Amino acid sequence: MTPKLQRFLAEAKDTEPFVVVDVDVVEQNYRELRRLLPLAKVYYAIKANPAPEILRRLRTLGSSFDTASANEIQQCMDQGVSTDRISFGNTIKKKRDIAWAFEQGVRLYAFDSLCELQKLAELAPGSQVFCRVLMECEGAEWPLSKKFGCAPRMAADLLVKARELGLDPYGISFHVGSQQTDLNQWDKAVAQVSQMFSVLQQADVDLRMVNLGGGFPARYRTDIPMLEAYAQAISDAMTKHFGNKIPEMIIEPGRGLVGDAGVIQAEVVLISEKDYDDDRRWVYLDIGKFSGLAETMDEAIKYRILTPRDGGPTGRVSLAGPSCDSADILYEKAEYQMPLALEVGDKIQILSTGAYTTTYSSVGFNGFPPLKSYCI
Amino acid sequence: MTPKLQRFLAEAKDTEPFVVVDVDVVEQNYRELRRLLPLAKVYYAIKANPAPEILRRLRTLGSSFDTASANEIQQCMDQGVSTDRISFGNTIKKKRDIAWAFEQGVRLYAFDSLCELQKLAELAPGSQVFCRVLMECEGAEWPLSKKFGCAPRMAADLLVKARELGLDPYGISFHVGSQQTDLNQWDKAVAQVSQMFSVLQQADVDLRMVNLGGGFPARYRTDIPMLEAYAQAISDAMTKHFGNKIPEMIIEPGRGLVGDAGVIQAEVVLISEKDYDDDRRWVYLDIGKFSGLAETMDEAIKYRILTPRDGGPTGRVSLAGPSCDSADILYEKAEYQMPLALEVGDKIQILSTGAYTTTYSSVGFNGFPPLKSYCI
Incomplete structure (x- = not known):
């Protein structure tokens, strides 16, 4: 706990519970993540904590933003974030929200189904899209489920289809689970993604981006590997499976920045x-x-x-x-x-x-x- | 679904999800419960839905109100409910909230521990108090846990203690579980409560009230016994175990009135x-x-x-x-x-x-x- 937090808590007169966030710690976490994974572009998952002070600080530091809804896009814009730094990362979007986001200038969208792809082709033509792949991951404290992603073979077909529909098939995303404690999961996942890159290249689709999702930990009661170990596991996996042709990397820390x-x-x-x-x-x-x-x-x-x-x-x-x-x-x-x-x-x-x-x-x-x- | 609801839904122009409550159905449910359990006083558990229209309708019908916090007491008062019709039914209360409620005129409080009893003796002197007893109940869809209540033998001691502390040991409450599908649970519970009445009478403490909690069902996917069957189970259990000396009865329907x-x-x-x-x-x-x-x-x-x-x-x-x-x-x-x-x-x-x-x-x-x- 920082001295600033300790002072604030000692002086608080609140009669109801409250949370207090030291935005300097958010900044430290951001800088640390950038230092450890210099090739990765950070999209802060604002659902973790959309407080305006946090959004402003991260905007100033050069962060991009992963959003889940039209309201979250608005919250970023309200803090001066330009829409070329915003990803509409939810695979479940209403048509009118896609249309609105496109109108605002958002050009990066997630999907994991044909249905969503068709909506994007209609309402966000030409945009960069990435497909979320379903990974069977173990070791996460906050469990993932089958809710997001589709099977890799289906994802590959959908990315080909994306191009046919006039969208830009930009890359693949996956998520190893929030608060992931088993670092081998990264290797397994990246191996699968790199295979998909090869498969798609044969179909003449050149993917350029891997979105590694979140999963970066906060310190709860269980001992977890340090952030260094996470970064190392990711770097190793990327080098091992992509060699000297490492694609653009996106990470979407939420908990890892503000927890x-x-x-x-x-x-x-x-x-x-x-x-x-x-x-x-x-x-x-x-x-x-x-x-x-x-x-x-x-x-x-x-x-x-x-x-x-x-x-x-x-x-x-x-x-x-x-x-x-x-x-x-x-x-x-x-x-x-x-x-x-x-x-x-x-x-x-x-x-x-x-x-x-x-x-x-x-x-x-x-x-x-x-x-x-x-x-x- | 009532014609009024059907009309409203058909005409709704909302682009976001909403809930609509037909307050006439709440009234029907209230009247039905009164008809089936004429000896029981209804305390609506406002946590189920504190909409002002619902509170006003139930106030007009003569209902009393079971509240969980100072804010809920305020919400009732805001709709014209006098505090002699309000029970502060949460066994977990801050001292300042007890003091505030007492100041407003609330004179009926729940407890399930020595610690809470001492707070009540200090801040709500002379009030009617009832002790929540922990029952091992099966068959409820929304599970109960050990969070509320204490063992019957401890409850009996605490009710004796209540009198020593200048409080009015009014009765016993229990809860068979929300959306309870096994009607035998009522018999088991009432049997235990009636035994406690006898034990306490020997200690010269005359309990006058049984609070049967909620547990009245709404119609979800599972078939459930009709309200008639519930009422019958309760009436039978009370008659069987209390004979012709049936104490005051309180019920606290929430889901059963508004679900x-x-x-x-x-x-x-x-x-x-x-x-x-x-x-x-x-x-x-x-x-x-x-x-x-x-x-x-x-x-x-x-x-x-x-x-x-x-x-x-x-x-x-x-x-x-x-x-x-x-x-x-x-x-x-x-x-x-x-x-x-x-x-x-x-x-x-x-x-x-x-x-x-x-x-x-x-x-x-x-x-x-x-x-x-x-x-x-």
């Missing part, structure tokens, strides 16, 4: 036991699954938590949010420990919460307000 | 396949887990869906939301079928979505706006 830059401060509302012979305490916070911590779904992301009583003896706890919903439990199976001296009213800090917190929070489930957000 | 009264209208954004030999289509809607359909978490609640192409041949589909989050899948395992003739741009209706949709939706994940809501 560690943010801290949530929350309050202990209740500490209770369920029975006399049950030594597990239940600790209830004023923040939960529906007010910012949605990524605790199935206990997927395990945040590190600081309390003012750290250092003394600890005991097992279940951690839950303040709502009347029985699904609003943060950790029941993850075996969290908290100080026995913990008290109602204590302010606690939930670390690495700069990503996927503010925008995930509900408009007001159980009457609890959305997560307040500061950028410093 | 069936609402319909979501959404749009098909994309239909795609993942591979040539995979006959399962993926159908993407402009609404998902993060914009109103949070209860599809783990495919718990299975909504019925209408399309304009119903009647023709159908095929297997996975259903997903519009966001770039791979967790934003509605149904992948639940084996939904949709018409083969379904097309991008088709408007579909998701039934029984009046409860737990508007307030669950995120403030703007992926830039998608919160679910719009109409009451007619």
Whole structure:
């Protein structure tokens, strides 16, 4: 935690939970990623945290932006981002949103199906398009599913079709899974992509770009390889499979840029036991699954938590949010420990919460307000 | 679907998804519940849907209100509900919220721990309190957990303690689980509660109230017993275990009052396949887990869906939301079928979505706006 964050937290007078992001840390993360992967163009996945201060800082640093919707494109434009630095990276787009984005000047689009390709040909003629490929990936903490991408053989056909339809078949994207801990996944994925480049070359389609997606980690409870190791795994895979003909590279970090830059401060509302012979305490916070911590779904992301009583003896706890919903439990199976001296009213800090917190929070489930957000 | 709803949906010009609630259906549901359980006082669980029109209609009908937070109490008061008709039913309350509620005149509070009881004794002296008991219940579609309630023997001690602390030990609450399909659960639960009444009488504490919670169903894809059967199960259990000394009864329907009264209208954004030999289509809607359909978490609640192409041949589909989050899948395992003739741009209706949709939706994940809501 940076001194700037520590000072802010110590001085905060808020009675409701909030997240505070140190934008200087976002900048450091960006510079570090650029240093480690100089060949890759960074498209910040703004869904991770669209705070204007973050968008402005990254714009100034030269970043590009990966967007999921017309509103996200607007949010970038509102912060002075020109549309030639914006990718409409969602493979699921309404026709009118494609038309609007094209009108604004966006010329880079994702797709993973014939249906989407036809929409793009009609409403964004001549644009650069990349096809998302479905990879079977293991090792990610936040699971991917079959929702995005299509089989490589289908992707290859669609990229040929793209050219027929008057679009520019620019490249291939894949995603190894958010918070990916198994670095071998990069090698497997890049190998497959390079094969597709060859196949398409035979069909006279010259792909020029590999979009490596996100998957760059933040520091949660599980030990993860350092960013250096990630960058190395990617560089090695690209060199191994593309030799000296390395294509343009795009990366789409979200969590990797802003996750560690943010801290949530929350309050202990209740500490209770369920029975006399049950030594597990239940600790209830004023923040939960529906007010910012949605990524605790199935206990997927395990945040590190600081309390003012750290250092003394600890005991097992279940951690839950303040709502009347029985699904609003943060950790029941993850075996969290908290100080026995913990008290109602204590302010606690939930670390690495700069990503996927503010925008995930509900408009007001159980009457609890959305997560307040500061950028410093 | 009522003619009023059908007319509204047919005439709607919205380009984004919305929910519309027929407040007359809420009224019918309320009257039906009153008719079937005349001895029970209805406290509407406003977390299910706090729309002002719903609160006003139920206030006029004589309903009381179960609230989860200071904001929900305020929302009731804003619609003219007097605080003697409000229960602060969350067992997890901040001290300042208890103090504020007491100041407003709220005199009925839930608790399930010594810690909460002490807060109530300090900040809501003399109030009626009821203890939530932890029941091991099976058969509910939306699972309960150990988050709420304590063991019956602990609850009994706490109710004795409540009197010592100057509070009024009013009764016991339990919850058999939302969308409960096994009616025997009511008998098991009421049996346990009646035993506690006897135990406490021996300690000279005269409990006067049983709070039976919610669990009243809406009509989703699974067949459920009719409301009559629920009411009968409850009446039978109360008579069997309390004889001719039936205590006051409180019920807290949320879903049971507003679930069936609402319909979501959404749009098909994309239909795609993942591979040539995979006959399962993926159908993407402009609404998902993060914009109103949070209860599809783990495919718990299975909504019925209408399309304009119903009647023709159908095929297997996975259903997903519009966001770039791979967790934003509605149904992948639940084996939904949709018409083969379904097309991008088709408007579909998701039934029984009046409860737990508007307030669950995120403030703007992926830039998608919160679910719009109409009451007619």
